[in-house]
Amino acid sequence: MRQEPLLQAKEVDKIYPVGGHDFYALKNLSFTLNRGEFAGLIGPSGSGKTTLLNLLGALDTPNRGTIELLGEKLSHLSANKQALFRRLHISFIFQTYNLLPLYSVFENVELPLILLKLEPKERKKRVHEALEWLSLMDKAQAKPSQLSGGQAQRVAIARAMVKNPEIILADEPTANLDSEASHGILKTLRQINEEKGATFLFSTHDDKVIGYLKRKITLTDGQIVHDLSLPEPLKKR
Amino acid sequence: MLFKLALRNLLAGKTRTILTLLVFTLTLLVTLFLRSLYDGMEAQMTTLRLQEEIAGGQYWTQGFDPFDPFSLEEAQATTPAPWHPLLQQGKLYELLIQNGTAYPKGRLKNVQVRGVNPQQTAITLNFTPLQAKLPPGVTPTMLGARAAQAWGLKVGDHFTLRLRSQTGSFTALELVLTRRFHSSVPQMDLNQVWLPLKDLRQAVGRPGQATLLMLKKGAVAPPALAPWVWMSPDQLLEDTRQLAESKRGGGLVLYSLLFFLSLLALFDSQALAIFRRKQEIGTLMALGLTQQRVTWLFTLEGCLYGLFACGFSLLIGLPLFAYVAATGLDLGISGETYGIPLQQVLYPLFTVRMVLETYASVLPLVFLVSYWPAAQISRLKPAEALREGMR
Ligand SMILES: Nc1ncnc2c1ncn2[C@@H]1O[C@H](COP(=O)(O)OP(=O)(O)OP(=O)(O)O)[C@@H](O)[C@H]1O
Numbered sequence: 001m002r003q004e005p006l007l008q009a010k011e012v013d014k015i016y017p018v019g020g021h022d023f024y025a026l027k028n029l030s031f032t033l034n035r036g037e038f039a040g041l042i043g044p045s046g047s048g049k050t051t052l053l054n055l056l057g058a059l060d061t062p063n064r065g066t067i068e069l070l071g072e073k074l075s076h077l078s079a080n081k082q083a084l085f086r087r088l089h090i091s092f093i094f095q096t097y098n099l100l101p102l103y104s105v106f107e108n109v110e111l112p113l114i115l116l117k118l119e120p121k122e123r124k125k126r127v128h129e130a131l132e133w134l135s136l137m138d139k140a141q142a143k144p145s146q147l148s149g150g151q152a153q154r155v156a157i158a159r160a161m162v163k164n165p166e167i168i169l170a171d172e173p174t175a176n177l178d179s180e181a182s183h184g185i186l187k188t189l190r191q192i193n194e195e196k197g198a199t200f201l202f203s204t205h206d207d208k209v210i211g212y213l214k215r216k217i218t219l220t221d222g223q224i225v226h227d228l229s230l231p232e233p234l235k236k237r
Numbered sequence: 238m239l240f241k242l243a244l245r246n247l248l249a250g251k252t253r254t255i256l257t258l259l260v261f262t263l264t265l266l267v268t269l270f271l272r273s274l275y276d277g278m279e280a281q282m283t284t285l286r287l288q289e290e291i292a293g294g295q296y297w298t299q300g301f302d303p304f305d306p307f308s309l310e311e312a313q314a315t316t317p318a319p320w321h322p323l324l325q326q327g328k329l330y331e332l333l334i335q336n337g338t339a340y341p342k343g344r345l346k347n348v349q350v351r352g353v354n355p356q357q358t359a360i361t362l363n364f365t366p367l368q369a370k371l372p373p374g375v376t377p378t379m380l381g382a383r384a385a386q387a388w389g390l391k392v393g394d395h396f397t398l399r400l401r402s403q404t405g406s407f408t409a410l411e412l413v414l415t416r417r418f419h420s421s422v423p424q425m426d427l428n429q430v431w432l433p434l435k436d437l438r439q440a441v442g443r444p445g446q447a448t449l450l451m452l453k454k455g456a457v458a459p460p461a462l463a464p465w466v467w468m469s470p471d472q473l474l475e476d477t478r479q480l481a482e483s484k485r486g487g488g489l490v491l492y493s494l495l496f497f498l499s500l501l502a503l504f505d506s507q508a509l510a511i512f513r514r515k516q517e518i519g520t521l522m523a524l525g526l527t528q529q530r531v532t533w534l535f536t537l538e539g540c541l542y543g544l545f546a547c548g549f550s551l552l553i554g555l556p557l558f559a560y561v562a563a564t565g566l567d568l569g570i571s572g573e574t575y576g577i578p579l580q581q582v583l584y585p586l587f588t589v590r591m592v593l594e595t596y597a598s599v600l601p602l603v604f605l606v607s608y609w610p611a612a613q614i615s616r617l618k619p620a621e622a623l624r625e626g627m628r
């Protein structure tokens with residue numbers, strides 16, 4: 001099961017036109033992510049972590065190369081098909097939480113299920129389950145503005161896991177959180193990975209996050225310079 | 238789902254939303270009100286002219302042109318024999334119109350002299366005072382209040398009227414004013430001297446002749462017989478319609494301007510919202526909403542402004558307008574000032590049709606103005622929206 005490839009990037013270039021010339025944010029980048037991994041892209045600011053996550057999550061398309069998720073070449077899909085693919089298979093966790101401010105916690109978590117056209121009863125069941133995982137049951141009716149940063153990010157995690165996606169892409173999820181909240185969230189994410197088998201790919205330069213990773217992929221100037229899988233995954237801290 | 242989200246966004250809106258809604262609602266209220274005034278004015282002019290001038294329609298002699306005094310020299314004819322029963326039944330009344338010169342208080346006035354059957358019931362003006370018993374040698378006359386006022390004549394005053402008979406010779410009549418009547422239709426009053434039909438016919442030597450025939454309302458109009466031409470109420474009201482139309486044109490300019498400003502405010506709100514809410518847009522796309530659906534979400538939000546404004550304008554407008562329509566508006570002036578048939582109090586006219594028409598003409602524009610900025614979203618890649626939204 002560990003060796004089943006879920007996501008593959010092959011010879012990917014991402015070019016941004018900057019001041020009249022082409023800037024390679026990613027250059028001839030290839031890598032594979034297997035089902036069930038808990039991996040992280042690490043590297044200095046500007047190394048291309050967010051750019052890569054966006055490509056892998058079909059939020060953007062590469063200038064060269066292919067991205068394959070579940071055997072489907074994302075870069076060849078139309079914008080609408082990509083949206084559908086995200087809706088079905090991909091979840092994101094953002095540094096800035098990105099909750100809908102007018103929706104309650106419950107509604108924020110429910111939204112992906114509405115998009116999947118699930119029955120209200122089924123939705124309610126799954127939202128409650130996700131909220132329980134993240135110890136948010138007492139906040140179900142709260143609005144995002146009434147939450148602490150850690151709570152808001154937990155809501156975002158609930159929203160990401162509620163549809164049981166193939167992969168959860170998390171771009172610096174702890175960058176805005178204090179140490180305690182960060183550890184709490186990282187433990188929960190590892191738990192979700194281990195107990196529910198969800199695949200994670202992070203981008204981070206936070207040592208706390210790095211300590212939880214089972215695989216560390218180091219990016220520099222748009223290229224992978226190290227790719228280290230820990231033989232013995234950390235169980236406890 | 239989109240609708241719920243759009244509605245929430247709108248309801249959560251702050252000052253800007255409220256101001257935009259306010260401007261929109263006011264524009265709609267002003268528009269509805271102005272349109273009701275024009276409609277009310279036309280309705281009133283129409284009713285007054287039908288009551289006091291047009292009756293159930295008229296037959297005109299060929300060549301008669303009320304705006305051309307020279308046409309009066311030729312435009313007389315006798316009423317055809319088949320219509321005599323209608324005359325006797327009081328369904329048709331003859332009116333003889335001649336040019337004349339009046340000398341009130343020694344001044345010279347060119348006038349239209351109208352010979353009317355004092356017992357006519359086709360129009361609501363009461364001409365029975367023309368039957369007053371007077372000493373021989375004087376003829377009773379009636380003047381509209383405006384004419385009498387302008388000429389400084391009171392009931393009982395005498396003045397001379399000079400007429401040209403059919404043969405071309407001039408005759409003079411000594412008239413005594415037996416009644417000043419009130420008519421809201423200036424054409425029945427200004428420069429009009431009313432005489433009993435038989436006296437006018439006799440004075441100008443035109444027995445049995447008339448210029449126009451008034452059909453009593455409700456009577457069936459017989460087919461026209463030459464040289465008489467049937468003028469339906471609709472035809473006769475044409476100039477009133479045109480007058481109202483030209484007044485509406487003035488109103489249109491005003492409320493087009495107001496709408497322009499409202500739509501501008503809406504456009505501004507929309508453009509700003511889309512600029513400010515890039516992160517939300519990116520998040521919705523990341524969750525799997527297509528660009529089109531996000532575009533629709535924002536379009537819907539803009540359209541809701543329009544719908545809400547329509548709703549508010551109804552909510553505020555209904556009681557307000559119902560009250561004004563019932564009590565009328567005292568204009569402080571009347572048709573006298575304008576030379577159009579109007580009364581002192583104007584009753585604005587609100588019809589479901591007018592209200593719906595107003596809304597129906599605004600909502601497509603609201604849609605366009607909402608859609609236009611929102612359409613830019615379809616060109617935004619999710620990654621760009623998220624990135625730009627971070628700033
Ligand atoms: N839309 C864009 N236009 C131009 N340049 C861009 C754009 N997006 C990213 N870049 C550039 O591409 C490079 C990689 O950016 P990216 O955001 O992927 O870095 P990152 O590793 O996520 O950095 P950080 O740790 O600061 O988030 C940077 O040099 C950035 O300036």
Ligand SMILES: [Mg+2]
Pocket residue numbers: 049050051171203
């Ligand atoms: Mg980044």
